[in-house]
Amino acid sequence: MKLFLDSSKVDEAKRWMPVIDGATTNPTILKKDGSDIYEFCKMMDPKPVSVEACGDFITEARQYAKDIPNAIIKIPLLKPYGGDNLQIIKELAEEHISINCTALFNLSQVILAAKAGARYCSLFIGRIDDEGVDYKLAIEDCVRVIDLMYRTNTTSELIVGSVRSVGQFLDAVRAGSHIVTVPPSVLEKLVEHKFSRATVQMFEEDSQSLKQVVGSA
Numbered sequence: 001m002k003l004f005l006d007s008s009k010v011d012e013a014k015r016w017m018p019v020i021d022g023a024t025t026n027p028t029i030l031k032k033d034g035s036d037i038y039e040f041c042k043m044m045d046p047k048p049v050s051v052e053a054c055g056d057f058i059t060e061a062r063q064y065a066k067d068i069p070n071a072i073i074k075i076p077l078l079k080p081y082g083g084d085n086l087q088i089i090k091e092l093a094e095e096h097i098s099i100n101c102t103a104l105f106n107l108s109q110v111i112l113a114a115k116a117g118a119r120y121c122s123l124f125i126g127r128i129d130d131e132g133v134d135y136k137l138a139i140e141d142c143v144r145v146i147d148l149m150y151r152t153n154t155t156s157e158l159i160v161g162s163v164r165s166v167g168q169f170l171d172a173v174r175a176g177s178h179i180v181t182v183p184p185s186v187l188e189k190l191v192e193h194k195f196s197r198a199t200v201q202m203f204e205e206d207s208q209s210l211k212q213v214v215g216s217a
């Protein structure tokens with residue numbers, strides 16, 4: 001399983017660099033973080049960063065792909081006000097631009113995104129959970145079908161995103177996700193444990209007192 005950071009903050013990416021294989025961003029994250037996407041991608045290079053195209057999807061996608069060597073271009077399956085981006089995904093994939101098809105909510109959308117040529121398919125499990133739908137089942141289904149599709153030369157990986165808790169993260173890993181993208185706040189909860197902290201404090205204090213005993217002998 002690969003782990004991505006769902007953030008555009010340079011300091012957070014540096015903090016988590018030992019364990020992350022890449023990062024994912026979207027316009028809402030960029031607005032919240034106040035980040036410069038070019039600066040962020042440069043710092044992450046050569047690890048991949050998902051950068052979302054908006055407005056004129058095909059023009060923005062080509063521009064980001066030209067300017068940022070490690071960019072994976074995020075294209076939503078659906079256009080904001082009607083229609084879909086399947087044709088655009090296919091064209092960009094044929095130009096060897098790596099696409100992360102985003103804002104996917106179920107297996108049928110994932111299948112179509114993969115068939116159109118998306119290198120990554122992003123399933124938004126936190127938002128699925130918000131609706132009361134079984135996100136674990138959705139992940140298991142998507143992973144199984146994407147793995148089956150490899151047999152017919154469809155080479156996508158499932159990114160599980162919109163992860164808001166440790167429980168959702170662990171569920172995503174257990175369900176066999178190819179990639180899970182996690183915000184810094186959740187990563188912080190994954191690493192911390194009060195008993196680990198208490199244990200190493202005890203060892204540290206005992207080590208110091210041992211040194212004093214040896215030193216005074």
Ligand code: E4P
Nearest residue numbers: 006024025026126161162163
């Ligand atoms: C992932 O690629 C998405 O950008 C992100 O996880 C969305 O998360 P949210 O549903 O918490 O906004």
